[in-house]
Amino acid sequence: MKRIEDIEQMNLDDFERIARDDEVVEPTTLKPKIENTIMALSMSAKSKRYKNKHIYYYIGSGLLAAAASVAAFIIISSSQPKDTFDDPQMAYAELQKTFAFISSKMNDGISKMNEVQKNIELSNNLINNINNK
Amino acid sequence: MKRLIMLSVMMLFAITSFAQNPIYDAYSNKEGVSSVYISPMMFRLMGNLPELKVNEDGIDMSPAVKSLQGFYMLTSESVDVVNQLHKDVEHYISKNIYKKLMEIRDNEEYVNMYLIEDPDYVRSFILCTKDVDSYTFICLDGQMERKVFYDLLKHLSHF
Numbered sequence: 001m002k003r004i005e006d007i008e009q010m011n012l013d014d015f016e017r018i019a020r021d022d023e024v025v026e027p028t029t030l031k032p033k034i035e036n037t038i039m040a041l042s043m044s045a046k047s048k049r050y051k052n053k054h055i056y057y058y059i060g061s062g063l064l065a066a067a068a069s070v071a072a073f074i075i076i077s078s079s080q081p082k083d084t085f086d087d088p089q090m091a092y093a094e095l096q097k098t099f100a101f102i103s104s105k106m107n108d109g110i111s112k113m114n115e116v117q118k119n120i121e122l123s124n125n126l127i128n129n130i131n132n133k
Numbered sequence: 134m135k136r137l138i139m140l141s142v143m144m145l146f147a148i149t150s151f152a153q154n155p156i157y158d159a160y161s162n163k164e165g166v167s168s169v170y171i172s173p174m175m176f177r178l179m180g181n182l183p184e185l186k187v188n189e190d191g192i193d194m195s196p197a198v199k200s201l202q203g204f205y206m207l208t209s210e211s212v213d214v215v216n217q218l219h220k221d222v223e224h225y226i227s228k229n230i231y232k233k234l235m236e237i238r239d240n241e242e243y244v245n246m247y248l249i250e251d252p253d254y255v256r257s258f259i260l261c262t263k264d265v266d267s268y269t270f271i272c273l274d275g276q277m278e279r280k281v282f283y284d285l286l287k288h289l290s291h292f
Binding site for chain 2: 080081082083084085088089091092094095098099101102103105106108109112
């Protein structure tokens with residue numbers, strides 16, 4: 001390390017000699033640092049492009065979903081049959097009438113089944129009586 | 134993106150077949166057919182009627198009525214329609230997973246009842262009656278608890 005006084009005493013020839021003799025030594029860690037920095041910069045650029053692609057994908061999906069929802073709403077509302085009654089009381093009365101009809105048909109079926117069951121029981125009793133004699 | 138488009142198309146197909154009764158759609162506007170449709174919205178309104186909340190058995194029937202999602206009824210006395218309607222209903226029932234609940238035959242008249250149910254719920258109920266010159270098709274869709282469905286049948290038939 002040269003002191004300021006020494007430098008002040010040096011002439012131009014001395015300076016030229018020092019410049020020729022002393023090579024500037026490249027620090028060993030500089031090259032990897034530069035490489036790492038370049039790689040980091042390139043990766044960040046790639047990730048930015050990737051992010052942009054994703055944003056377009058999300059916007060596209062959102063638009064598609066909105067269009068699908070509107071189409072679904074139009075299809076459902078146009079294909080749904082129109083209510084026969086505007087008044088719930090009248091709809092309820094119709095439902096009661098229908099349920100009474102269903103119930104009467106069910107009761108018909110059950111009474112017919114009971115008749116058959118009675119006949120089967122009668123036959124079984126007859127067979128049992130014959131067997132017991 | 135391709136997957137998304139495929140999904141959207143499939144959703145649209147699903148929506149078009151959603152909550153519709155093809156028999157009702159095909160016959161409700163035909164000449165010689167009278168039709169009744171009650172929508173899920175009307176069932177929800179009906180569920181708020183005071184007579185459903187307190188009945189003679191002390192049972193609140195409003196949740197059961199609110200669980201109904203569609204009531205479709207078609208009746209016809211036109212011979213041509215009767216035969217075609219009968220064929221179409223039979224085809225519709227055979228194509229779906231309906232189980233026969235009851236069949237009654239009495240001379241010229243016959244009555245069939247079908248159900249789609251699982252251990253807990255009745256999903257759909259169909260009753261069709263055919264005479265020489267008349268046909269009635271009744272379809273009730275929803276997610277009704279089995280017990281509630283039979284209670285509803287019992288309760289609503291008292292009037």
